[in-house]
Structure formats: structure tokens, C-alpha cells
Amino acid sequence: MAKRDYYEVLGVEKGASKDDIKKAYRRLAIQFHPDKNPGDKKSEESFKEATEAYEILGDDQRRSAYDQFGFAGVEGMNAPGQQDFSGVFRDFEDIFGSFGDFSNIFEGFFGGTRGAKSRNGAVPKGDDLRYDLEISFEQAVFGMAVEISYLRNEPCKTCSGTGASTGGGRKVCPTCQGSGQVRRSSGFFSIAQTCPQCRGEGHIIENPCRECSGTGLGKKRQKIKVTIPAGVDDGKRVQIPGQGDAGHNGGEPGDLYVFIHVKPHEFYERDGYDLYCAVPVSIAQAALGSELTVPTIDSRKIKVAIPAGIQHGKMLRVREEGVPHGAKRGDLYIKIIVRVPEKLSRKGRELLEELSRAEGDSPELKPIKRSELGK
Numbered sequence: 001m002a003k004r005d006y007y008e009v010l011g012v013e014k015g016a017s018k019d020d021i022k023k024a025y026r027r028l029a030i031q032f033h034p035d036k037n038p039g040d041k042k043s044e045e046s047f048k049e050a051t052e053a054y055e056i057l058g059d060d061q062r063r064s065a066y067d068q069f070g071f072a073g074v075e076g077m078n079a080p081g082q083q084d085f086s087g088v089f090r091d092f093e094d095i096f097g098s099f100g101d102f103s104n105i106f107e108g109f110f111g112g113t114r115g116a117k118s119r120n121g122a123v124p125k126g127d128d129l130r131y132d133l134e135i136s137f138e139q140a141v142f143g144m145a146v147e148i149s150y151l152r153n154e155p156c157k158t159c160s161g162t163g164a165s166t167g168g169g170r171k172v173c174p175t176c177q178g179s180g181q182v183r184r185s186s187g188f189f190s191i192a193q194t195c196p197q198c199r200g201e202g203h204i205i206e207n208p209c210r211e212c213s214g215t216g217l218g219k220k221r222q223k224i225k226v227t228i229p230a231g232v233d234d235g236k237r238v239q240i241p242g243q244g245d246a247g248h249n250g251g252e253p254g255d256l257y258v259f260i261h262v263k264p265h266e267f268y269e270r271d272g273y274d275l276y277c278a279v280p281v282s283i284a285q286a287a288l289g290s291e292l293t294v295p296t297i298d299s300r301k302i303k304v305a306i307p308a309g310i311q312h313g314k315m316l317r318v319r320e321e322g323v324p325h326g327a328k329r330g331d332l333y334i335k336i337i338v339r340v341p342e343k344l345s346r347k348g349r350e351l352l353e354e355l356s357r358a359e360g361d362s363p364e365l366k367p368i369k370r371s372e373l374g375k
Contacts, residue, residue, distance in 0.1 A: 006056050006057050007057070009050055010053050011028075014067070021058055022054075022058070025053070028046070028047070028050040125253070126244055126245035126252065126253040127153075128256070129152060131148055131150050131256060132259050133146070136262075137265035140234070141270075141275075141297055141324070142230050143227070147223055149222070150222055151222070152220060152222050152245050155217065155218075156209060158210075159212060159216060161216045161246075162209070163208060163209055163216035164209060165209045170203040171204060172202065173201070175195050175197040176202065178202040178203065179202060180194065180201060182195050182196075215248070217246060224243060226238060226240065226258055231324055233260075234261060234262040235259070237258060272323075272330065273323040274332070275323065275331075277332070277334055277335070279336065280339045281310070282338075282341075283339075286310050286311075287308065289305075289309070294318075296321050302318065312336065318332040319331050
């Protein structure tokens with residue numbers, strides 16, 4: 001089978017930049033990697049083909065020779081069947097390090113473990129924690145301070161977080177010889193991974209602490225006060241730095257995230273900083289107008305003037321009776337619901353019949369003009 005053009009293999013144009021070539025190779029490496037396609041000879045061959053293409057096009061000197069003379073220009077640089085891929089993977093970070101999750105993919109392929117030191121040697125931060133807090137509608141509107149209780153990891157008191165029993169101590173990891181990494185080969189592919197025995201720390205504990213089993217951490221119930229700001233929305237979260245799990249080996253603790261769940265109110269709804277409610281009025285109150293007393297969200301009572309002739313569904317606005325935000329408050333909108341009595345007294349029926357005659361009500365109905373519907 002004839003060799004395919006290297007540019008065609010990677011799916012790039014001849015004038016592609018080195019960055020485009022790296023990206024193209026990364027995509028194919030993820031797709032055809034043998035550990036991701038065990039036993040698939042076709043995928044393995046595609047992986048080898050892509051790797052060979054990158055070995056040539058990723059090197060300026062080899063690419064120049066290939067561009068001028070084709071396969072003849074690079075013949076002998078890699079003998080058939082004995083490709084030297086060390087150049088491709090000599091700096092693995094240069095090819096894949098800027099692509100975020102790719103290192104995690106290979107970690108999964110090769111059995112990597114979490115909890116190891118970062119590449120710059122820093123001790124990893126502890127895990128973030130989540131706490132779900134349900135509050136009332138009023139508490140969300142005006143804010144509150146509440147004490148919460150939850151479990152978190154803290155340094156073990158028995159071993160002071162070292163993980164070693166009294167007089168125990170640590171020794172160099174015999175698997176990685178203190179480097180925190182081991183190399184593993186998969187056919188022609190070789191990569192450094194976190195040492196599974198010491199989890200990248202470079203040392204192991206000879207006599208683990210019995211209290212924490214060598215982890216250096218123990219569970220403790222934590223109680224803290226959390227301030228919920230006024231006007232918080234349902235689904236929002238409050239971040240509390242340093243109140244998550246403690247890190248291993250003295251690593252700084254993670255953060256605590258309090259997720260807010262607001263219970264619905266019996267009468268009020270909220271839109272941003274504005275509140276909405278509906279109040280019923282009788283036919284007489286709507287026709288003649290009146291002054292009604294309406295309760296507010298903070299249990300006060302305010303008087304609202306109902307203009308004569310108000311229509312069903314009309315919205316009245318009361319300023320500065322909504323949700324606080326800073327030194328201001330939103331508005332309260334009151335929807336008027338005109339109630340038609342289901343049962344009438346004898347006197348009431350007589351009065352309404354008299355009103356109907358006085359107003360000249362007609363049994364013949366015709367549609368309302370669309371232009372008048374919004375009035």
C-alpha cells in the first residue's frame with residue numbers, strides 16, 4: 001500500500017503553521033491511540049501513520065526536506081518498521097500541555113492517580129465542598145445570617161497531619177526513587193505518570209498513623225456563620241474561602257460553596273428587584289374606586305388608591321416596596337382581579353338589574369377592537 005502524503009494524513013494544508021500541525025496531530029492521537037482502541041489494528045496503524053507524519057512535519061529541517069523532495073528527502077531518517085518516536089514525545093507538554101483535558105485522558109489510559117503534586121512541585125489544594133441551604137422568600141429578600149453545620153477534612157490531631165505514627169517518619173519511595181513519577185511503555189509509546197505507590201509525593205510512610213490510616217486527615221463537624229446578602233436569587237451560591245477540605249501534607253484548604261434554594265411565597269413573585277402580587281376587588285370597588293389596605297413583604301400595611309373604572313388585570317405600581325439592593329429598593333406591582341360574585345343576594349340582584357337598565361346594556365355583543373384591548 002502506497003504511503004499517503006504527510007499533510008493529507010494530518011488533514012492540514014501544505015502551508016499550515018506548526019501550531020495547526022500540533023493540533024491536528026493531537027486530534028488524531030486522541031482518536032486512534034491504541035489504549036483507547038485495544039486490539040484494533042486499524043487504529044494502531046492510523047496512530048503510527050499520524051505519529052510518523054508529525055515526526056517529519058513537526059521538525060523544521062525534516063519538513064523542509066520533505067517539501068522539496070517528498071519521501072525521498074526524508075528517506076533514511078526513520079527506517080521502515082523502526083520509527084524513532086522519541087523526538088515526538090521528547091517534550092510531551094509542548095504538544096499537549098496547552099490543551100487542558102488531554103493530560104487527564106492519558107492519565108485515564110495509563111492508570112494515573114489524583115492527589116499527586118502539581119508539575120511545579122506545589123502541594124495540591126484541598127477539595128471544595130458544597131452545602132445546599134433552603135431559605136424562605138422573605139429571607140432571600142432581606143438577607144440573613146445563619147449558622148450551618150457540615151463535615152470537612154481537617155489535619156489529623158494525632159499525627160498533626162503527617163500521616164505517620166509517633167516515631168514513624170517517612171522514607172524515599174522505592175518505586176519511583178523519590179521522583180514522584182514512573183515511566184510506562186505501551187508498545188512503542190512511553191510516558192511519565194504519577195507514581196501509584198506514593199501518589200507523586202516521592203516518599204511513603206513506614207508506620208502509618210492508626211487514627212487516620214496514614215492520610216493525615218480526619219473528619220470533623222464544622223459550624224460556621226454564613227451571611228446571605230439581601231436580594232439573593234434562587235440558585236445563587238455564596239463562596240466561603242478556606243472552609244473546604246484541608247489539603248494533604250499541609251496543602252491549603254479548599255473553599256465552601258453554599259448553594260441557595262428559595263422557597264416560593266404564598267402571595268408574592270419576584271422579577272429581579274421587583275415584587276408582584278394580585279389583590280381581589282369587587283365590581284362596586286372597581287366601578288366606583290376605593291382605597292384598599294395591602295400587606296407588604298415585610299408585614300407592614302400600606303394604603304393603595306384604586307381609581308374608579310379600573311379594569312380587570314390592570315397593574316398598579318407602588319414605588320420602593322420591592323427587593324432591597326444597596327440603598328434602594330425595587331417596586332411592588334399589584335394586579336387587580338375583579339371578582340364577579342357567584343351568588344347574589346336578592347337585594348344585590350335588584351341593584352345590578354337596575355344598574356344594567358341604567359347603563360343601557362344590550363344583549364347584542366360585538367368584538368372589541370384590538371387597538372382597545374391594551375387600554
